[in-house]
Amino acid sequence: MRRQTGTAAVLAVVALAAAGCGGSGQGGEGEDVVLDFAWWGDETRAERYEQAVALFEEQNPGVDVRTSYASFSDYWTARNTEAAGGALPDVIQMDVAYLAEYSLNGQVAPLDEHLGETIDVSEIPESLLPSVQVDGQTTAIPTSTNTLGTLYNADTMDALGLDIPEDGPLSWDDYDALLTDIAEAGAEEAEPVYGASNYTTVFWLFQIWLAQQGKALFDGEGGLGFDEADLAEWWGRAEPLYESGAFVPQQQLDQIEGADAIGLGVTASETSWDNFLVRFSEGAGGAEMVMVPPPADDPDERGLFLKASLMLSMASNTDHPEEAASFIDFIVNDPEVGEIFGMSRGVPASSAALEGWEAEGLDAQILEYEQSVQDYVSPAPPPAVGFGTMEAEFARIAEEIGHGAVTVDEGVDQWFELAEAAMAG
Amino acid sequence: MKATRRLRSLVFHAAAVAASIVVLYPAVWMVMSSFKPGNQIIGNTSILPETWTLENYVTAFGGIGGVPFTSFVWNSVVLAVLSVVGTVASSAVAAYAFARVSFPGRNVMFAVMIGTLLLPFHVVIIPQYIMFNSAGLVNTYVPLLAGKFLASEAFFVFLMVQFIRGIPRELDEAARIDGCGHGRTFGLVILPLMRPAIITTSIFMFIWSWNDFLGPLLYLKDPDLFPLPIALRQYVDQTSVSDYGAQMAMAVLALVPVALFFIIFQRYLIQGVATQGLKG
Known part of the structure; x- marks a missing residue:
């Protein structure tokens, strides 16, 4: 009888001691x-x-x-x-x-x-x-360093019988027209192909678009370098593209979350960081990609940055x-x-x-690619407080506009409100 | 009459089967996906792989960044076993004190203990981290286990207190007449009777510890100390290439022990819950 109680007590003590040396002796006090x-x-x-x-x-x-x-x-x-x-x-x-x-x-x-x-x-x-x-x-x-590039899935473009524009950047309207062409050709495929996913959700691409007009995301003095009208114009680009089917519906993107639309051949073009080329080519899906500079209305003012x-x-x-x-x-x-x-x-x-x-x-x-655009890059925008929040909210609100949950003007108001709060810290 | 009963039973079973398909679908999907090549997992709705491959398991067994797979399993086992031992030992003692020993402040302390159940873990993360860090205990298992040995899991203490309250006092009194103090009353009378509560506690603690992610993420820095849940996340990073195949394979492997544990002990679990309702 006594022996049993003793065993329980010993067990408890051993267990405590074992916990004490669970660390397997990391980082000895050597001279290193x-x-x-x-x-x-x-x-x-x-x-x-x-x-x-x-x-x-x-x-x-x-x-x-x-x-x-x-x-x-x-x-x-x-x-x-x-x-x-x-x-x-x-x-x-x-x-x-x-x-x-x-x-x-x-x-x-x-x-x-x-x-x-x-x-x-x-x-x-x-x-x-x-x-x-x-x-x-x-x-x-x-x-x-990374810079943005517009990627095309070469296999998909081939299958649709469309050419990849490899001589200099397209203008924004021409790019939108190309996306619409892709969607028209792709609608007849067994698995429909869309032009691209909504590029207006990419905060950094917005920076490029602003820079092409001589503006920037931040003024360098802790404030924003653009106003409501700029953002409304940018987000406004998405609506006709959803209507024409050039943009893949947001619901479909949600279904393949974790994989990349362009890699799977759901879209034929995306604008993304150049090192994502590896991920798009080797990740889920996997296809040959061609990378060209993002759209620009004036080929000398590309707004690119590293x-x-x-x-x-x-x-x-x-x-x-x-x-x-x-x-x-x-x-x-x-x-x-x-x-x-x-x-x-x-x-x-x-x-x-x-x-x-x-x-x-x-x-x-x-x-x-990065060397080919070297002559067109301007200094990168300086870091700003609240950047992480602003980028995340930018994508979220742009997606909600895509869902049709909010109008462009409501979205713009929401984002400016959130951005001001984020900058205040 | 007979026909309606049969129809009713048919409807019931059909509904039960339909419900279990919905519940089991993710698990089946995971197991099947672990045999698919990495690029067919996401965006492909078919359950059966078009091509079967063991590549993912080879990758998973190959370890991550020079740390072998067995190291992750061993770490998880060590953490889980010590958590179970610590929680059971300390909670049983604490529960006995709350249920049977009358000492000043007992009710207040009991209320405080129940109060800690309402305190979300996330509130105490930072103070706890600062404390363990200044004690130089970060990157060891101490922060993950110390609390377990000090009955800090109030839920289990409460569970055991309720259980002990259901054990007739006459048994204690008989032990006392035979000359037992609190120590032996606990060790010889109460503890053996608490078996169902102890098994319930062990199962829950094992599963919680096996699945714990945030604790190891914050306190362990050295990949050699990582348990399985941390290793699982290593295959998927949104900023670079993700290997979903290897993640699925490792998830299946990580689930095997916990599933076995559950299958072996589930009848005790049900027993434990059933006897808890009985008084005396």
């Missing part, structure tokens, strides 16, 4: 500097980062890099919690949607003192730098700023790292990362 590095992405990116980190550790004995990753939204859930606790990893992958917020709250450190010393930015195009500066301080270094993407920032709570800075420099500039990643991050921002290796296949197609 330990750098924590977090990023978002999928398993293929995980393998690439593993290789890059192994190279860095080899060249920097005494520095131990611990990586951690999650998908985009989970990544930001975890970072926001850590930021509130002042416990961000030393180096974090940063997105333009969060840069202004993290910088103004002092959660990521200004890197200016390391520029030109530990971090070499001489190989990064000047036009890219304003997009990583908040309040005049550089708080992130872009590893790569978007800094997959930036790296240093947490202001880091204990090892020197090592963190040299890690950032390594990931951004090292040609071997450039070769490991190829164009999977976009085109490397630093031309140093392109030296000594040749891009192949889809990578070469992306690189070629």
